[in-house]
Amino acid sequence: MTNDAALLALAALAHPTRLDAFRQLVQHEPEGLSTGQLVDLSGLTQSTFSTHLAVLAKAGLLQTEKRGRRFIQRADIDALRALMLFLARDCCQGRAELCEPLLAELACC
Template structure:
């Protein structure tokens, strides 16, 4: 990942509705959620939520798959991993011991 791909992803997550939807999808990996379930969880109308979902899909944070008559949305864990690595790549100027608390926090959850 580079700045050109990280910035749109970070901008997409900077909106409360999109951030909550993405976090909800991460919690429901690997099975994902239907678009209807996401709309219900958001409390928004279908059309308003679809706009937010389109932003997440465009940035590669969410993958959409047709399953029967439903659209199943899934968090793209590979994109999330790339974004997190991009943010932490130069963590503590290569001094791993300074990043250990962050890694420990991630490992416990």
Template structure:
């Protein structure tokens, strides 16, 4: 991941609706959720929610899959991993022990 991609992903997640949508999709990996279910959970109109979904998709955080008559949205976990790696790689300056609290937090739950 490069700086531009990281900034696009962070900007996409910097809105309450988009952040909550992405978190919902992460919780429902790998099966994903229908667009209709996401719209209903958001409480927004279809058109307003579609705008938010488009921002997430453009940033590479969400992938749409057609399943029968439904449009299923899935989180792109590889983008999440790339973003987290990008953010953490340089901050530790090669000292893995500085990232141990982060790793412990991720594995505890």
């Protein structure tokens, strides 16, 4: 991941509505949520929420698939993984044992 891609992803997640939506999508992997379900969870109007989805999609954090008449939104787990690795890759001057508590916490969930 490049600095520019990381900045785009972090900027997309730096808004409460988008962060909440992305976290909801991560929780509902691999089936995803319909756009309508996300709108209902957000409490916003469809048009306002669509703008937030567009920002997440532009940042590469979101995948949309059409199922019948519904659009299903899914978190791009590969993009999330890339962002997390980008942030932690050079952690602790190469001393992996210092990151083990973080990895253990992620593994438990």
